Amino acid sequence: MFFDAILLHGLDKLTNNHTAFINLSTLGFNLSTSALILELLNLISPKQAVIEVVERTEELEDVTHFVSEMKKRGYTFALDDYDGDEKWQVVLEQVDYIKLEVEEPLIRTVLQAKKLKRKYPRTKIVVERIEDNNVFKQLTEAGVDYFQGYFFSKPEMMSLKNISPTKMVVLELLKLASQSDLDFSLVQKKVEKDLSLTARILKLANGVCGNTQISSLTQTIIYLGENLVRQFITVLALSELGQDKPSELTKLGLVRAKFIHLSLEGQNQQLLNAGYLVGLVSVLDAVLDTDIDHIISDFKLSDVCKDGLLGN
16 A cells, blocks of 8 residues: 555655655565665655654664665664663664654653753654643753644545556566566557556656656656566566455565575576566465466466476
8 A cells, every 4th residue: 555655646745745754664564675665666765755663673683784774875764762772772873863752751751852962963853742832842942853743733644546557457567577578668558558557657757767857658668777667567566466465475575586686696687687576476376366387377487487486
């Protein structure tokens, strides 16, 4: 749902062009797969969002590594609901925002905010659950940078219309993406017959092309390039075809695809594409309720992909 909302409507529209604080759990993935989603399709630009690390996670080593790697790519991070535990010391030195919740008595939150501002003067402090002017005033005097709560406004539920692509078209696109040579003209013909797919790929192009003006669907697909179009198709396929299946299947397909791709680093691009595809297709038997032999035959997969899927 989160993936589709961004792909169809764009994060800027969802946030009214403000920076979005996106909790990792909102992405629907744990730490091992969140990086994959951030990588895919440039859906979340570093300039558009602050990624929140939830304080309840116990994978501290993984958290530290994840934040460090993603900060190299320009992403900013927040530690959500910081509880004062010393175990977060290493993470606190990396994040750009620290989020607190108002506690009773209020002096506890005030002292916590002052302590954090002294120790991390460049880090922004955000306090949630502000419900009256007195709390707001005291926390402002304590040096808090940002505030959230009913005192300012109540959350608003967005109502967005969604258009789902037909599964048949998605399957046909996936078959095209499984070929060693991607036929851009055939991809265009499939996409242009489905309004929802056209909307999604144009939105993707808007995020990638910057100020470049788009004048045709052909230009859009060519501008995105083979690798990004393949990723768009394969991730869309897992998302759409697996709507009535456990989300773990999508996660598993992405993790396998990334694992194989990393294992083949240094090989030619064609083999890298084949490896990534094998990872994604490896869960389609469960997604489509069919056997893997039928998928191999129906999708006309290469011998390399076939051997990979069958374990030869």
